[in-house]
Amino acid sequence: QVQLVESGGGLVQAGGSLRLSCAASGRTFSSYSMGWFRQAPAKEREFVAAISWSLGSTDYADSVKGRFTISRDNAKNTVYLQMNSLKPEDTAVYYCAADSLRRTLVAGGAHYWGKGTLVTVSS
Numbered sequence: 001q002v003q004l005v006e007s008g009g010g011l012v013q014a015g016g017s018l019r020l021s022c023a024a025s026g027r028t029f030s031s032y033s034m035g036w037f038r039q040a041p042a043k044e045r046e047f048v049a050a051i052s053w054s055l056g057s058t059d060y061a062d063s064v065k066g067r068f069t070i071s072r073d074n075a076k077n078t079v080y081l082q083m084n085s086l087k088p089e090d091t092a093v094y095y096c097a098a099d100s101l102r103r104t105l106v107a108g109g110a111h112y113w114g115k116g117t118l119v120t121v122s123s
Contacts, residue, residue, distance in 0.1 A: 001026045001027060001112075002024055002025070002026040002027050002029070002032065002098050002111075002112040003024065003025045003026050003112075004022055004023070004024055004096045004097070004098060004112055004113065004114035005022065005023045005025075005096075005114060005115075006020060006021070006022050006094065006095065006096045006114045006115070006116060006117040007020070007021050007022075007023070007117060008020040008021050008117060009094060009117030009118045009119045010118075010119070010120070011120045011122065012086055012119070012120070012121055012122070013121070013122050014086060014087055014088055014121055014122065014123050015085060015086065016086050016121075017082070017083060017084045017085075017086065018083045018086065018119060019080055019081070019082050019083070020036070020080065020081040020083065020094055020096075020117060020119070021078055021079075021080055022034070022036075022078065022079045022080075022081075022096030022114060023076075023077060023078050024077045024078070024079070024096075024098065025077065029074060029077040029098075030053055030074040031053055031100070032053050032098040032099065032100060032112075033050060033051065033052050033053050033098070033099055033100065033101060033102035033104075033105055034050065034051055034053075034070075034072055034079040034096065034097070034098055034105075035047065035048070035049060035050035035051070035070075035096070035097045035098070035099070035102075035105035035106075035110060036048040036049045036050075036070060036079075036081045036094055036095065036096060036097070037094070037095045037097055037108075037110075038090075038092035038093065038094045038095065038119075039092055039093050039095070039116075040089075040091060040092040041091075041092075043092075045095070045108075046061065046108075047061055047105065047106060047107075047108050048060070048061050048064055048068065048081070048094070049061065049064065049068055049069075049070040049081060050070065050102050050105040050106055051070045051071065051072050051079065051102070052102045053074075053102075056071075056072065057102065058070055059102065059105075059106045063089075064083075064090075067083065067084050067085045067086075068081060068082065068083050068084070069081070069082040069084075070082075079096060081094070083119070086119075086121045087121060088121045088122070088123045089121075090119060090121050091119060091120050091121050092118075092119060093116040093117065093118050093119075094116060094117055094118075094119055095113055095114055095115075095116045096113070096114040097110030097112060097113050097114070098110060098111060098112040099111045099112070
């Protein structure tokens with residue numbers, strides 16, 4: 001079992017930045033690929049970014065490429081999402097997720113989910 005707890009959400013103006021953190025506990029964190037998803041009001045949950053457990057290979061949704069950066073610190077059992085140049089359309093609840101395969105995250109699935117943190121971007 002893996003428990004995931006997100007933090008770092010909040011209210012920010014368009015053009016601003018936020019860094020989300022996801023602290024993991026339970027089974028060996030470093031053996032899981034980690035990802036971030038988001039769900040805006042009245043919309044389906046969508047993939048944002050993923051990072052592999054070993055080489056740190058990353059994937060991003062086209063909508064966030066060049067603005068968001070996913071990273072991980074295996075020693076701290078933590079994954080981060082640095083969000084820059086935020087837009088109002090980035091407003092959503094952001095979820096941390098874990099799976100043994102990065103491609104599962106990219107396809108929209110995950111074995112473990114956090115409860116989410118709200119990011120609101122004002123125009």
